[in-house]
Amino acid sequence: MIRVELDTPFEDFWKVVAFLGTLASAYILFMGLHGSGGTPPDPALLPWLPYSLVIGAIGWLMYWLTDNVYLIDRDRRQILYRFRICGWQRFSKYLDFETCFTTALEGRIETTRRHRWYEYRLVLIDRQGKIHPMGNWEREDRFEALQKEAESLARWLGCTCTGGVPGHRLSVRVGKGGRVRVRLIPEPLPPPAFQEWLFQGRRGLMWLALGLALLLASWLKR
Incomplete structure (x- = not known):
């Protein structure tokens, strides 16, 4: 069998619990x-540390x-889902190979206050147009590797490979007669906020110099 690694919501839950417990311990x-700062030590918090x-x-x-x-069970031509915890495991059928339509890369834009970037993940689209994640979100520097994984998964399942295009998002529509249409739509990164644009690199220095020059000129005219 071929393994497809993916962080499930159940695993993400325990990851959040672990992170919050560790963070709370460090704070206490x-x-x-x-x-x-100006806050003195509070020994009353320490009894909560063991918890x-x-x-x-x-x-x-x-x-x-x-x-x-x-x-991926190539003998049974099925995708199975294995749930394992503390040594106990259970298998269930997830999809039949015959219901798989195409593999693709789903893209999204992530933003912070000063940075914007693309992320991609491998997905499987069935013949009803439903998107099934087959991997975790990865930074754009992993795009080529994900593209190869999409091609390999398509070969294993015997379906087509739509793949992906950098800077594009995935669109899936079900038309008349149940026909599934998969498109890759360009989605450029949004421009930075005005304040960031104003003070970014050399452009910020240019505007600063221009502002100082205008102030100096107005002062000299007095």
């Missing part, structure tokens, strides 16, 4: 012993003991 320890440590440890342990994957 720091504030209880050192304080922050946050236990929560964090349980989260990391359960995340480590949970291993949910998709398995």
Whole structure:
């Protein structure tokens, strides 16, 4: 069988529990012993430290003991879903090969205050037009590797490969007669906010110099 790794919501839940428990432990320890800024240490917080440590440890342990994957069974011509936790596992049928229409790369734009970038993930589209994630979101520098994975998955399943195009998003429509249409639509990165654009690199220095020159000119005219 061929494994397809994918973080499931159940695994993500334990990851969040582990992160919050670890973060709470660090906060309690720091504030209880050192304080922050003008705030003195608060020893009353320290009795809560064992609880946050236990929560964090349980989260990391359960995340480590949970291993949910998709398995491609080429003999049965099925995609199976395996749920495993603490050594116990259960298999269930996810899709038949005959219901697979095409593989593709789904794109999205992620933004922070100062940065914008593309992310992509491998998906499988069935003959009803439903999108099934077959991998986690990856940064754009992994695009070529994901493209090869989409081609390999299509060969294993015996379906077509739509793949992806950098800077495009995936659009799936079901038309008359149940015909599935898959398109890749250009989606350029949005421009930065005005404040970021104004003070970004050399352009920001240019505007700053121009502003100072105008102020100086108005002062000299007085």
